[in-house]
Amino acid sequence: xxxxxxxxxxxxxxxxxxxxxxxxxxxxxxxxxxxxxxxxxxxxxxxxxxxxxxxxxxxxxxxxxxxxxxxxxxxxxxxxxxxxxxxxxxxxxxxxxxxxxxxxxxxxxxxxxxxxxxxxxxxxxxxxxxxxxxxxxxxxxxxxxxxxxxxxxxxxxxxxxxxxxxxxxxxxxxxxxxxxxxxxxxxxxxxxxxxxxxxxxxxxxxxxxxxxxxxxxxxxxxxxxxxxxxxxxxxxxxxxxxxxxxxxxxxxxx
Amino acid sequence: xxxxxxxxxxxxxxxxxxxxxxxxxxxxxxxxxxxxxxxxxxxxxxxxxxxxxxxxxxxxxxxxxxxxxxxxxxxxxxxxxxxxxxxxxxxxxxxxxxxxxxxxxxxxxxxxxxxxxxxxxxxxxxxxxxxxxxxxxxxxxxxxxxxxxxxxxxxxxxxxxxxxxxxxxxxxxxxxxxxxxxxxxxxxxxxxxxxxxxxxxxxxxxxxxxxxxxxxxxxxxxxxxxxxxxxxxxxxxxxxxxxxxxxxxxx
Numbered sequence: 268x269x270x271x272x273x274x275x276x277x278x279x280x281x282x283x284x285x286x287x288x289x290x291x292x293x294x295x296x297x298x299x300x301x302x303x304x305x306x307x308x309x310x311x312x313x314x315x316x317x318x319x320x321x322x323x324x325x326x327x328x329x330x331x332x333x334x335x336x337x338x339x340x341x342x343x344x345x346x347x348x349x350x351x352x353x354x355x356x357x358x359x360x361x362x363x364x365x366x367x368x369x370x371x372x373x374x375x376x377x378x379x380x381x382x383x384x385x386x387x388x389x390x391x392x393x394x395x396x397x398x399x400x401x402x403x404x405x406x407x408x409x410x411x412x413x414x415x416x417x418x419x420x421x422x423x424x425x426x427x428x429x430x431x432x433x434x435x436x437x438x439x440x441x442x443x444x445x446x447x448x449x450x451x452x453x454x455x456x457x458x459x460x461x462x463x464x465x466x467x468x469x470x471x472x473x474x475x476x477x478x479x480x481x482x483x484x485x486x487x488x489x490x491x492x493x494x495x496x497x498x499x500x501x502x503x504x505x506x507x508x509x510x511x512x513x514x515x516x517x518x519x520x521x
Numbered sequence: 522x523x524x525x526x527x528x529x530x531x532x533x534x535x536x537x538x539x540x541x542x543x544x545x546x547x548x549x550x551x552x553x554x555x556x557x558x559x560x561x562x563x564x565x566x567x568x569x570x571x572x573x574x575x576x577x578x579x580x581x582x583x584x585x586x587x588x589x590x591x592x593x594x595x596x597x598x599x600x601x602x603x604x605x606x607x608x609x610x611x612x613x614x615x616x617x618x619x620x621x622x623x624x625x626x627x628x629x630x631x632x633x634x635x636x637x638x639x640x641x642x643x644x645x646x647x648x649x650x651x652x653x654x655x656x657x658x659x660x661x662x663x664x665x666x667x668x669x670x671x672x673x674x675x676x677x678x679x680x681x682x683x684x685x686x687x688x689x690x691x692x693x694x695x696x697x698x699x700x701x702x703x704x705x706x707x708x709x710x711x712x713x714x715x716x717x718x719x720x721x722x723x724x725x726x727x728x729x730x731x732x733x734x735x736x737x738x739x740x741x742x743x744x745x746x747x748x749x750x751x752x753x754x755x756x757x758x759x760x761x762x763x764x765x766x767x768x769x770x771x772x
Contacts, residue, residue, distance in 0.1 A: 275607045276611070278608055279609070279611040282608040282611065283611045283612040286612055298660045302630065303631050328748065346720070360524050360525045361526065361529055364526025368761070369744065371748045372740070372743055373705060373706040373709040373710065373743065373747060374706065374708055375721065378713050379725050379736055380728075380736065380737075383550040383736065388585055392548045418555075459622050462620060462716045466622075466714050466715070473623075477627075481627065481629055481630050482626075484630070489627060489630075491626075493623050493624070496623040497618050497619035497623070498616030501614070503620060
C-alpha cells in the first residue's frame with residue numbers, strides 16, 4: 268500500500284512536470300505573449316539571478332521578517348486577550364461585543380488607517396498585519412479557554428489554583444489545538460497583508476518586487492516573485508502542521 | 522448583544538467627541554465622531570457611498586461566480602475520477618498556497634485595472650477552497666449510491682445530475698458560503714492595493730487627501746457592510762441547508 272502511494276506520488280510529480288513542459292510549449296510557440304507568460308526557463312533564470320546578485324534574497328528575507336514579526340505580534344496579543352476573554356465573565360460581557368463588531372471588517376481596511384498614523388513605513392505594515400492576523404487567534408483562544416471540561420474546572424477549584432495557574436496548567440493547554448489552528452489562519456492573513464503593505468509602501472520586499480516587475484513588464488522576475496511567495500505559503504503551512512503534531516503529541520497518548 | 526456590550530463603544534465614542542469639542546482637534550489623522558457621522562450621511566445621501574458599495578459587492582460576487590463555478594466543476598471531476606485526482610494532487614498543492622494578492626500584479630498586466638482585474642483575483646482567491654471542499658464532498662458520497670446509478674443504467678451525466686450533485690450539495694453550499702466571506706475580503710484588498718474602484722479605493726483616496734472624517738466614514742460603512750454580508754450569508758445558509766434536509770437523506 269505504501270509503495271502504491273509512493274508510485275502515485277511520483278506519477279503526480281511527473282504530471283506537474285508535464286504541465287510545466289506544456290507551459291514551455293505554449294510560450295515557445297507564442298500562443299500567449301511572453302509579456303504575460305514567460306517561458307519557465309526564463310522564470311527560473313530570473314529566480315537564480317535574483318538570488319545570485321542578492322536582490323531577490325534580500326527581498327525575501329525582508330518579507331519573511333515582516334510576516335514573522337507581525338504574526339508574532341498578533342499571536343501574543345490574540346492569545347493574551349483571548350485568554351482574558353475566555354476566563355473573565357467581565358471581559359465576555361463588556362469587551363467581547365465590541366470585538367465581535369470589529370471582526371467582519373476586512374483586514375486590509377486597516378491599511379489606510381494605519382497609513383494615516385504611521386505613514387508609509389515598516390511600523391504601518393506591522394500594525395496592519397498585527398490587526399488583521401489577531402482575530403483568528405483571539406477568537407480561537409477565547410473559545411478554547413472557555414470550553415474547558417466542567418470536571419477539570421472542578422479539579423482546579425479543589426486544588427485552589429489561582430487564575431494564572433489555572434490558565435497555565437489547565438485552560439491554555441486545553442485551548443492549544445484551537446490556538447494552533449487560529450495561528451495557522453493568522454499566518455495566511457499575515458502573508459497577504461504583508462504583501463499588500465509592501466506594494467503600497469515600496470519598502471524592499473517581495474510585494475514591492477512583483478509590483479515593480481509588473482509595472483516594467485519584466486514577467487520573468489514577476490513569476491520568480493510569485494513562485495517564492497507560493498513557496499513561503501507552502502513551507503509555512505507545512506512547518507506549522509509539523510509543530511502542531513509535535514506540540515499535540517500528548518493528546519495521542521490519551 | 523446586550524446593553525453591557527454597548528458600554529465600551531459608546532463611552533469611547535463619547536470620550537472622543539468630548540475631547541474633540543473641548544480641545545478642538547486639528548488633525549490629519551483623527552476626526553470627531555460627529556464629523557464622521559456627518560460625512561457618512563452625506564456620502565450616503567449623494568449616492569457615492571452606495572455606488573462604491575455596489576462596485577465592491579459586484580466585483581466580489583462576480584469573482585465568486587467565476588471562481589465558485591470553476592471550483593465546483595473541477596471538484597466534481599476530480600472527486601469522481603480517482604486517477605486524475607491523484608495525478609493532479611502535486612500540481613494543485615503547489616499552486617494553491619500562492620496568496621491571492623501575489624497574483625494582482627500578473628492579472629494587472631493581463632487585464633489592466635478595473636472590474637476584470639478584481640473579479641479575476643477574487644476568483645483565484647476562492648477557487649481552491651471550493652475545489653478542495655467540493656472534491657471532498659463528491660469523494661465522500663456513499664459508494665452504494667453510485668452502484669445504484671450503475672445498476673439503473675444511468676449515463677455519466679445522469680448519474681452526476683441525479684445522484685452526485687444532490688448528495689454533495691449541502692457541503693458544496695457550505696464551501697460557497699466560506700468562499701463568499703473570502704470574496705469580500707479579497708475584493709476590498711485589491712481595491713486598497715491597486716484598483717481604483719469601490720470602498721477600499723474610497724478609503725485610500727480619503728487617506729491620501731488627508732480627510733480622516735471621510736476615511737473613518739468609509740471604515741464605519743465597511744464594518745456595517747461586512748457585518749450585514751456575513752449575517753445574510755449565515756441566514757441564507759441556514760435556510761438552504763434546512764430545505765435540503767427535507768429532500769435529501771437524513772444523517
